[in-house]
Amino acid sequence: MEGYQRGRTTYRLAEQFGIHRVTVSQHLRRSGVSMRRQGLSDDALHEAARLYEGGSSLVRVADQFDVDPKTIWSGLSRMGLRIRDSHGRAR
Incomplete structure (x- = not known):
C-alpha cells in the first residue's frame, strides 16, 4: 500500500513482488486504497x-x-x- 500511495504504479509493484498487476489492484482495493x-x-x-x-x-x-x-x-x-x-x- 505504501509504495502505491507514494506514487508507484501497479505495474511496478507487480514487478517488485512477482505477481500480476491485477492481483496488486485487488489487494489495494481490499485494503481500502483509493485507486488513481x-x-x-x-x-x-x-x-x-x-x-x-x-x-x-x-x-x-x-x-x-x-x-x-x-x-x-x-x-x-x-x-x-x-x-x-x-x-x-x-x-
Missing part, C-alpha cells in the same frame, strides 16, 4: 504522440510515462495515429 486515474492526461498523450512520431517505440514511450505499452497504443489509436508494426513499418 488510469491512462494518460491529454497533455501527456500529446507528448507521447510527439515522442512516438519522432521515432520512439511504444515500449520506450510507455516506459517514459510509467504505463503499459497498450495504454500508449490505445491513446495514440484514439488520436488517429497510425501505429507502426514491430519492424517500424506503418500498418
Whole structure:
C-alpha cells in the first residue's frame, strides 16, 4: 500500500513482488486504497504522440510515462495515429 500511495504504479509493484498487476489492484482495493486515474492526461498523450512520431517505440514511450505499452497504443489509436508494426513499418 505504501509504495502505491507514494506514487508507484501497479505495474511496478507487480514487478517488485512477482505477481500480476491485477492481483496488486485487488489487494489495494481490499485494503481500502483509493485507486488513481488510469491512462494518460491529454497533455501527456500529446507528448507521447510527439515522442512516438519522432521515432520512439511504444515500449520506450510507455516506459517514459510509467504505463503499459497498450495504454500508449490505445491513446495514440484514439488520436488517429497510425501505429507502426514491430519492424517500424506503418500498418
